Amino acid sequence: MRRVNAETQRVTHAPGSVVRRLAVPGGVLAAVVGAFAYVGAVDPNEPGHYPVCPLLRFTGVFCPGCGGLRSAHAFVRGDLGAALGANALAVMGYLVFAVVWTVWVVRSARGRPLRIELGSGALWGLGALVLVFTVVRNLPFGGWLHP
Numbered sequence: 001m002r003r004v005n006a007e008t009q010r011v012t013h014a015p016g017s018v019v020r021r022l023a024v025p026g027g028v029l030a031a032v033v034g035a036f037a038y039v040g041a042v043d044p045n046e047p048g049h050y051p052v053c054p055l056l057r058f059t060g061v062f063c064p065g066c067g068g069l070r071s072a073h074a075f076v077r078g079d080l081g082a083a084l085g086a087n088a089l090a091v092m093g094y095l096v097f098a099v100v101w102t103v104w105v106v107r108s109a110r111g112r113p114l115r116i117e118l119g120s121g122a123l124w125g126l127g128a129l130v131l132v133f134t135v136v137r138n139l140p141f142g143g144w145l146h147p
Helices: 015-021 023-041 054-059 068-076 080-109 120-137 140-145
Strands: 002-005 010-013
Touching: 015 023, 015 080, 023 068, 023 080, 068 080, 080 120, 120 140
Parallel strands: none
Antiparallel strands: 002 010
């Protein structure tokens, strides 16, 4: 609930409203931290813990997500080199998530919605980046991108 103090023209928020506005970003962060904690504790390099990528299993082609669990495991353990080696695109995704989540929390605390408006050019560019990453990692000279 918002109240306007007539003397100072300041908008004050009810004490519980900030907590309510931060509940969803907090829940998302809790879910992501829980997932990363699990992947950090259960090593994806050990066989039998996680399913094999079906695209890799049946075609031998690395998808853009191949190596993502190994990347997350290395990232949680603080080994940025191994994380980048397992899946560099995933590491970029972790960093983008951190920035967007921080902006979301700040805007939510101020009572403003998070609006991310990507134009068609940005979406096509993002799609092209994922496609180029996928193609290059599957070519003979792209072996350095294999998980």
